[in-house]
Amino acid sequence: MQGQNISDIIEEYLKRILADTHQIEIKRSEIAQLFNCVPSQINYVINTRFTIQNGYIVRSKRGGGGYIRIAKVNLVSDADVLDELIAVIGDDINSAQAFQIIQSLFEDGVLTRKEANLVLAAMDQRTLAFEDKRIENTVRARILISILNRLKYDD
Amino acid sequence: MQGQNISDIIEEYLKRILADTHQIEIKRSEIAQLFNCVPSQINYVINTRFTIQNGYIVRSKRGGGGYIRIAKVNLVSDADVLDELIAVIGDDINSAQAFQIIQSLFEDGVLTRKEANLVLAAMDQRTLAFEDKRIENTVRARILISILNRLKYDD
DNA sequence: ATAATAATAGTCAACATTAGTCAAAAAGTT
DNA sequence: AACTTTTTGACTAATGTTGACTATTATTAT
Numbered sequence: 001m002q003g004q005n006i007s008d009i010i011e012e013y014l015k016r017i018l019a020d021t022h023q024i025e026i027k028r029s030e031i032a033q034l035f036n037c038v039p040s041q042i043n044y045v046i047n048t049r050f051t052i053q054n055g056y057i058v059r060s061k062r063g064g065g066g067y068i069r070i071a072k073v074n075l076v077s078d079a080d081v082l083d084e085l086i087a088v089i090g091d092d093i094n095s096a097q098a099f100q101i102i103q104s105l106f107e108d109g110v111l112t113r114k115e116a117n118l119v120l121a122a123m124d125q126r127t128l129a130f131e132d133k134r135i136e137n138t139v140r141a142r143i144l145i146s147i148l149n150r151l152k153y154d155d
Numbered sequence: 156m157q158g159q160n161i162s163d164i165i166e167e168y169l170k171r172i173l174a175d176t177h178q179i180e181i182k183r184s185e186i187a188q189l190f191n192c193v194p195s196q197i198n199y200v201i202n203t204r205f206t207i208q209n210g211y212i213v214r215s216k217r218g219g220g221g222y223i224r225i226a227k228v229n230l231v232s233d234a235d236v237l238d239e240l241i242a243v244i245g246d247d248i249n250s251a252q253a254f255q256i257i258q259s260l261f262e263d264g265v266l267t268r269k270e271a272n273l274v275l276a277a278m279d280q281r282t283l284a285f286e287d288k289r290i291e292n293t294v295r296a297r298i299l300i301s302i303l304n305r306l307k308y309d310d
Numbered sequence: 311a312t313a314a315t316a317a318t319a320g321t322c323a324a325c326a327t328t329a330g331t332c333a334a335a336a337a338g339t340t
Numbered sequence: 341a342a343c344t345t346t347t348t349g350a351c352t353a354a355t356g357t358t359g360a361c362t363a364t365t366a367t368t369a370t
Contacts, residue, residue, distance in 0.1 A: 027319095062320080064367065067318090115270055118305055121304070139283065195348075216329080221354085
């Protein structure tokens with residue numbers, strides 16, 4: 001019952017395919033035409049919904065026969081991906097990005113739903129609301145990295 | 156029977172729908188138009204009448220296709236106990252006290268071992284690492300309260 | 311080989327479309 | 341009168357859409 005905008009619809013379309021195949025290769029202009037939007041909207045969808053935080057790796061090629069390839073990756077089982085993720089987090093991370101990472105961990109089965117919800121509660125915007133936004137994002141990054149480390153070494 | 160002000164009427168309208176469906180998704184401007192009030196009045200109604208204390212959680216999205224989603228949640232049986240804990244915590248709590256609370260919740264079976272460890276990782280001294288101890292304890296209190304609030308309902 | 315041309319995808323900023331915040335004004339209560 | 345709650349609207353923030361311009365790669369012509 002959600003998703004009245006084109007971006008959500010394109011996202012859903014791509015993820016439905018990815019549920020089966022783990023990887024897809026598209027032509028930007030074809031997808032744009034299919035959904036009756038400008039080609040750059042495909043970039044917007046990819047940049048907001050198919051990031052490494054979401055558990056996706058995207059590669060593309062321009063020129064004749066160009067393509068955009070989207071692959072679903074498993075976050076914690078793949079050490080390289082995890083390192084990349086930690087690098088992306090760096091010293092600060094906002095609420096939306098943290099949410100995406102936790103959701104990815106849930107989808108990969110690393111966290112149960114309840115575990116994910118508790119972690120999200122700890123990092124929520126309202127929870128960490130500081131005078132200074134930068135401090136909020138810094139603390140969130142520290143919490144998230146602490147959680148990821150905890151998950152690495154397991155109980 | 157409530158008073159006749161607009162806020163009460165909007166509240167009643169939304170809660171009547173929620174009695175059937177468990178969750179609704181509205182467009183702020185549409186509801187405002189329906190009741191002939193300014194959009195921000197919808198925020199007022201939500202903030203005063205659809206809080207977690209009342210058993211509701213609210214999520215929203217801005218931009219094209221934006222929405223406000225209100226869900227009725229089932230409060231768990233020990234929700235009032237959690238409320239008491241929240242009252243005791245107040246504005247700040249140190250690391251040791253927080254540990255004791257989490258341990259109690261583990262012993263009572265409210266949290267699994269893994270859940271408890273994740274929560275502790277989020278609130279750990281090294282994780283929060285503030286220069287000012289008072290600020291650290293304030294942040295820890297906010298995190299712990301947020302988690303306790305989350306524990307008041309399932310999924 | 312090299313240069314020109316065609317065929318792709320990427321970037322960025324302006325504009326559009328929502329919801330959120332905050333504080334003053336108005337209305338209601340005690 | 342003093343205090344609380346509700347109403348209002350100007351301003352802010354977040355998200356989505358569009359198109360002109362740029363960058364890269366492949367193909368074709370010289």
